[in-house]
Amino acid sequence: LDIKAVNLSIIKMPLKHPFTTHLGSVTEREGIIVEVEDSNGFIGYGEGVAFSSPWYTEETVQTSYHMLKDFLVPLLKKKGISHPDGAIALFSSVRRNHMAKAALETALWDLQAKKEGIPLSKLIGGTMEAIPAGVVVGNPNLPEALKQIEGYLEQGFKRVKVKISPEDDYQYISGIRKQFPDLPLMADANSAYSLKDVNRLKALDEYGLLMIEQPLGFDDIVDHAKLQAQIETPICLDESIVTFDDARKAVELGSCKVINIKIGRVGGIGEAKRIHDYCVSKGIPVWAGGMIEFGISRAHNIALASLPGFTIPGDISGSDRYWEQDIIEPEIKVHNGMIKVPESPGIGFELNRERLKEVTVFEDRFEF
Ligand code: OSB
Ligand code: MG
Numbered sequence: 001l002d003i004k005a006v007n008l009s010i011i012k013m014p015l016k017h018p019f020t021t022h023l024g025s026v027t028e029r030e031g032i033i034v035e036v037e038d039s040n041g042f043i044g045y046g047e048g049v050a051f052s053s054p055w056y057t058e059e060t061v062q063t064s065y066h067m068l069k070d071f072l073v074p075l076l077k078k079k080g081i082s083h084p085d086g087a088i089a090l091f092s093s094v095r096r097n098h099m100a101k102a103a104l105e106t107a108l109w110d111l112q113a114k115k116e117g118i119p120l121s122k123l124i125g126g127t128m129e130a131i132p133a134g135v136v137v138g139n140p141n142l143p144e145a146l147k148q149i150e151g152y153l154e155q156g157f158k159r160v161k162v163k164i165s166p167e168d169d170y171q172y173i174s175g176i177r178k179q180f181p182d183l184p185l186m187a188d189a190n191s192a193y194s195l196k197d198v199n200r201l202k203a204l205d206e207y208g209l210l211m212i213e214q215p216l217g218f219d220d221i222v223d224h225a226k227l228q229a230q231i232e233t234p235i236c237l238d239e240s241i242v243t244f245d246d247a248r249k250a251v252e253l254g255s256c257k258v259i260n261i262k263i264g265r266v267g268g269i270g271e272a273k274r275i276h277d278y279c280v281s282k283g284i285p286v287w288a289g290g291m292i293e294f295g296i297s298r299a300h301n302i303a304l305a306s307l308p309g310f311t312i313p314g315d316i317s318g319s320d321r322y323w324e325q326d327i328i329e330p331e332i333k334v335h336n337g338m339i340k341v342p343e344s345p346g347i348g349f350e351l352n353r354e355r356l357k358e359v360t361v362f363e364d365r366f367e368f
Contacts, residue, residue, distance in 0.1 A: 001081055001111060003368050006073050006104075007035040010061060010362040011294070015322050019138035019292055022165035022192045023055050026138075030061045031294050032068070033327065033356065036107040044111025045347060047297035048103035049264035056190075056291075057239070057265065059099045067100035069364065076104065077368050084108035088270050098242060098267035105268035106300045114346040119303070121341050124273060126306030130338040134159040134313035135321065136188070136290065140168060142175045149180060156337030159184040159210070159313040165192035166200060173207050184313075188213035191239060195223045198230055205232040210312070211258050214238040221246065224255035234258050238289055242266055247275045251282050258312065262289040263300055272304055280309040290315030295328030299347035302332070306341045327356045 011031050018025045032048030048068070050059035071094050081090055087105040094101070113120040121128075135157045139145045149160055160180075164172060164187040176185060186209050193201060193215045201215055211234040216223045218239035228235045234257035241247050242265055250256050259279055263272045279286045288305040291297065298316060305314050318334040319326035326332070328349040332339060342348020 001083070001108065001115070002039040003036055003076065003080070004039050005037045005368060006076070006366045007037070008065065008068060008364050009033040009356065009360045010065065011327065011356065011359040012361050013294070013323060013359050015292070016324060017139075019322070020140055021138060021163045021190050022167070023190055026051070026292055029292055029294070029322070032061060032064055032103055033294070033296060033351070034068070034103045034107045035351075036104070036111050038111060038115065040115070042111055042114040044107040044109070044114065045296045045351065046103045046105070046107030046110065047294055047300070048099055049291040049293050049297050050099040057099065059097060063097070064100040064103060067094065067097045068104060072100060072104050073366050077366065081108065084112050085270050087268060096242075099264040102264045102266075102268040105270065106263060109269050110300075110346045117345050119341070119343055119345060120300070120347050121303040121306040124269060124303060124307065126303060126341065127308050128306040128341060130340050131302060131305045131310070131316065132158040132313035133317055133334045133337055133339050134161065134287075134315055135317045136161045136163075136315050138163055140172075142172055145172075146176065146179055149176065149183070153180075153183070155334060157317070157334070158337045159186065161186045161188055161213070161315060163187070164189050166197055169200070169204065173204065173209070177207050184210055186210040186213065186236070188238070189215045191216060191218045195226060198227060201227065202231050209233050211236040213260060214240065221250045221253055221255040224250070225253040228254055228256065236260055238262070239265075241275070244271055244274045244278065247278060251279070251284055257284065259284060259286045260289040261286050261304070262291060263304060264291060264297070265289070269300065269304065273307070276307050276309045285309070285311045287312040288314030288316055290317070292322055294323070295319055295326040295332055295349055296347070296351075298332050299328065299342075299349045302339060302341055303347060325355055327352055327359065
């Protein structure tokens with residue numbers, strides 16, 4: 001790839017409604033938009049999905065920006081890269097900082113696909129023409145959550161995920177089940193429980209949840225294996241899986257029956273694909289997680305979720321789920337619960353420059 005420049009924009013946008021987990025609420029989202037330009041004028045887009053504070057992983061917008069500016073972009077400038085599948089090796093002298101790496105790596109994948117004139121989904125082995133949309137309700141108020149779920153079902157969403165914690169699980173889940181007995185429903189605990197809560201978690205079995213996501217420690221795979229042996233509900237791991245080896249070890253130990261893959265959390269599309277391929281070989285279903293992100297990251301998720309192992313609807317909703325106006329055009333739309341996988345080259349969406357300018361709080365450019 002003959003790269004001429006990298007552009008980084010830090011953007012900030014309010015959410016339409018606060019998104020709440022037991023760890024806190026998100027009311028405003030910052031992100032980093034990466035643009036990698038080559039000598040033919042192609043531009044690859046990436047998005048850094050770290051949050052403003054380190055509540056979900058240890059990274060933040062500022063640490064990601066620091067890694068990009070002072071290490072990752074200089075590595076790319078100094079050593080170059082012939083294909084994005086070399087990015088893992090190129091960035092290997094930087095420990096972790098997966099969201100920062102993914103921000104740049106995903107832009108390289110988009111650029112490669114544009115250079116080849118093919119959709120990103122095709123470049124990485126995607127097979128689906130459309131993917132099912134799933135939505136996350138981050139509202140602890142049960143009557144409000146029920147109303148929201150009703151609205152999402154009218155829009156055709158295929159699956160609903162809610163956030164739970166030991167302070168609010170039976171009452172919340174049973175309230176949803178009473179109104180929606182057949183809804184494909186799952187619950188994400190974001191590490192709110194410990195092994196001491198095994199009876200509480202066992203009692204959730206009666207609600208027929210598709211799965212329970214990350215009930216125990218964010219970095220644990222041992223206790224999850226002990227828990228999975230005692231409950232019927234399949235465990236899905238999110239926070240615990242940050243590398244291919246984490247996935248392999250979790251599957252070998254029996255710590256989960258499902259894995260949520262987030263490109264940012266695992267450090268890029270290359271690692272996400274490796275985890276996907278391994279899970280397919282082991283019969284472990286995967287789905288694409290979400291990060292309350294903007295359209296660029298959602299577009300990468302759509303391409304990833306078109307791979308054959310993504311057999312469960314992910315946390316992929318339309319641009320209007322969180323934003324008054326997204327930074328891409330066209331915006332991402334859900335039709336009858338499905339999202340079309342773009343057929344144009346690369347991610348298949350353009351930056352809406354006017355909107356990007358409106359929400360940019362800081363910008364920097366690196367000439368190669
Ligand atoms: O745990 O999956 C999670 C959002 C931010 C951080 C972590 C998670 C989430 C979500 C929402 O569940 C996903 C989305 O709609 O983008
Ligand atoms: Mg989760």
